[in-house]
Amino acid sequence: MSNEDLASDELRTQRDLRAYQIIGQSLLQRIRSGEFHATGKLPTERELAEVYGVGRAVIRDALVMLEVKGLVQSRQGSGIYITKAAYAEGWPDRKEEFADRPLSEAPAPKWLDILHAQQCLESHIARQAALAGADEGGALEELVERLRQAPSPTELNRLNGLWHATLAQAARNSELMWLSQQMWERRAQAATAQTLGDYPNLAATRQLCALDHRRTLEAIRKGDADRAYFAMWHHFENLKALYKPEKAPIGV
Structure with missing residues (x-):
């Protein structure tokens, strides 16, 4: 692989990293706004990929980031459910x-x-x-x-x-x-x-x-x-x- 190819791969990696962080934060703000309160879960990976205009791999990384923090929970065959922690974490009682x-x-x-x-x-x-x-x-x-x-x-x-x-x-x-x-x-x-x-x-x-x-x-x-x-x-x-x-x- 040439140096140019390596540089291109690095730029794509940096871009994808920023994308999943932005999307993860966007989803968290939408959760806290009450947008998904009626269902208690997020749209599917495919639906989110279409909305945000990115590949499903980027969406999956964003969801993993939220799941690691205990903000969502993936249930096989059922969907991605929002936890109670998602509504409270990071908001101090002032x-x-x-x-x-x-x-x-x-x-x-x-x-x-x-x-x-x-x-x-x-x-x-x-x-x-x-x-x-x-x-x-x-x-x-x-x-x-x-x-x-x-x-x-x-x-x-x-x-x-x-x-x-x-x-x-x-x-x-x-x-x-x-x-x-x-x-x-x-x-x-x-x-x-x-x-x-x-x-x-x-x-x-x-x-x-x-x-x-x-x-x-x-x-x-x-x-x-x-x-x-x-x-x-x-x-x-x-x-x-x-x-x-x-x-x-x-x-x-």
């Missing part, structure tokens, strides 16, 4: 910290905390928009093109917020619209976001937002709720990879 505290006294937002919270919310909004059969596709497509040509970080930030607001409208749920708006306001308040200047790497962020939002829009137009969800989830993973402020407290 009710004393927030008890009786008015919203006006909420703790200062942290960049990665906000980004992860948005990831959870916006992914579900994308799913709901696909299920709702939204007719905002034209407006969303126009905003994608304007995002791609945004002349400044400030304009890119404004257009990106408008795209997400239009997406929330497409979900046909007034509470989701309100929550999305509040999340964007919290993000604007985040000290780390201010340090970052929102989008210091303008060209890279423009391209990332345009490509990822178009991928989400395509899934919504097809009414494919699962693909819309994962496209939006992956968009925020891309943002996290692009912006890694060294002093940001890790909240994900």
Whole structure:
């Protein structure tokens, strides 16, 4: 085997490793959101492979990762069942910290905390928009093109917020619209976001937002709720990879 072949194999291995970790985390978040509560188990490997657009081997690795942690249990011939631990692990009991505290006294937002919270919310909004059969596709497509040509970080930030607001409208749920708006306001308040200047790497962020939002829009137009969800989830993973402020407290 040549050095080029070895390098290609190494790149594929690294890519697959990252894929199964991302998919495992995505499944865990979907479990905790209550998405699979009705059945108590995950879709089949084949179904998950189709949703995430990867091979079954990658899905199998993601499921093994969850099973090793005691979060799912595979039962031969029956399916992949979710354990009680999946709903509780990793979530500290902080009710004393927030008890009786008015919203006006909420703790200062942290960049990665906000980004992860948005990831959870916006992914579900994308799913709901696909299920709702939204007719905002034209407006969303126009905003994608304007995002791609945004002349400044400030304009890119404004257009990106408008795209997400239009997406929330497409979900046909007034509470989701309100929550999305509040999340964007919290993000604007985040000290780390201010340090970052929102989008210091303008060209890279423009391209990332345009490509990822178009991928989400395509899934919504097809009414494919699962693909819309994962496209939006992956968009925020891309943002996290692009912006890694060294002093940001890790909240994900």
